[in-house]
Amino acid sequence: MKDKIHELLVSAINDLYESKDLSIEIVKTKSEEHGDWSSNIAMIEAKKRGENPKELAKKIINSFSKEDWIEKIELAGPGFINFFLSKKANLKYLKELLDNKESFFPYKEKNKKNILIEYVSSNPTGPLHVGHGRGAAFGSALSYLLKKSGNKVTEEYYVNDQGLQTKILADSVHMKYLEKFNIDTSKIDSTNFYKGSYIDELASKIKNLKKDTFIKIKNEKEFIDLIINEMMLGIKETLNNFKVNFDSFFSESYLYDKKANKIREVLEDLKSDHSFEKEGALWFKSTKFGDDKDRVLIRSDNQETYFLSDIAYHKDKFQRNYDELINIWGSDHHGYLPRVKAAIEALKLNPENLKTIFIQFVSLIKKGKKISMSTRSADFVTLNQLLEEVGVDAARFFYLTKKSDQALEFDIDLAISQDKNNPVYYIQYAYARICSLEKELKKREMIFDLKEGIDNLDLLENKSELEIISSLEDYKIIIEQCCKNYEVHPICFYLRDLASKFHSYYNSETIINDDQKLRNAKFTLLLAIKKTIKSGMDVLIIETPEKM
């Protein structure tokens, strides 16, 4: 409908004067006094042209051609143009939705892109915790959304299986491993070691698998690979439980691979123009590209920094020919972005093609109190523990319900509750209720005729029905907005709202009645609600059970 009004406005204005770069905003109105749709174009244009907005609006309205789908057009307030649509026009979207039998999705991107989205990428030095869960939920939902709207999306996890932290992990496990053979480890400096119980469990596992072969480590790489592999198995299992599935896992160590030689390549790229040696280290002159200070690529002890391999990783991503790269990072990395962008520019790649989304912290609330967390001391709640406690659906919904760049307080008690307080259950309940109505219909030996329903949609004319018809079309707007802004939380709010409208409708009147035409029309509306809830929940990757 919006598109049709848009067309109408453009042609009306073009009839009046030559107009360049018209950006017309059309919004659904909040109150019915203002009609169905409204545009402020007259006020915007009047400002540009130094005219009186009301006068201009009047002229625009007068130059509209008569259309049967418009009941009336009004000038209101300081210059709004309000469109009152005929009933038929309001049913247009509904019919589209219902005609589309298979996978219904209301929005398709005009310029389809090939996108690489990288998220989670948690260091394999410990299990995933509740903070990672948020990035995982968001990344997977956003990927689904972008896929559904017509893009090609590859989901990637970058595995930091190289460098200092990895070494510390290996040492941590090795010490525990030695203890299992009653070997004295008191001389080992373990202040920086990882301390969680998973270290001990991993040591036991390795003892079982490999017996005493690693008491004296001959091949450190073999030991590290074994440990990383075990850690990643655990992480993948958790992700899998959480309905997060990656297309690819990219190893940092690949960048150091002698054949691939990605690190050397980047050093060559940067060497002549953009790097210098100081105090025995090799630096990247990132200040040349807007960063606060220059950054070290190779430390004075000859170790490559994480930053260096990250440049190589980004270069590799760019070379894989995607139209767009998306990074989903924890917000504690936001200071890291300028140097990465600097490196990208230095490599003569286009930083515009890299979009970084930051995910804020998560704190857990239980019985009204905050649970404190810190990764190093292993004083954290793992994602597995959270999933066990609240379930996958509730966890995903609560993670996604808030704008991603805003800190999240995750209320465990609310997530567990199974009543209307809990939005997940509330939405799922609406879906299940519709399914239950369909079953009841069959039980009473009545047959649902979709065609008859569609033909009789105009029988639906009470207030809650008209409201639902209108808000079903909102879904399209919400999805479009989410695709544009790379966000998903509006879907959560929308679904709760739609569910609420349905529950209200359900309570206000009996759906199953003896008037066949009306009944089919009502069930057609229910089907539309059902499809919309399903579609939205699919984006969030949350189940819609038929029975609760």
Place this chain on the structure above:
RNA sequence: CUCCUGGUAGCUCAGCUGGAUAGAGCAUCUGCCUUCUAAGCAGAGGGUCGCAGGUUCGAAUCCUGCCCAGGAGGCCA
């Protein structure tokens, strides 16, 4: 000290690319189950949109300053 986020109802948050009377949920109070799932519904109260200026027909939304909270500023990752 510098930079980044945020400050909206008692609580948790939407709204922020300027639009018409600022919205949800929770919590509180009052009603509704012999009828399709009460895991539900109907109704009520609750606001100086952190403070002060500015921009304009119009500001929660944009700009400036200040206050408060959290985060970032390694040859860690």
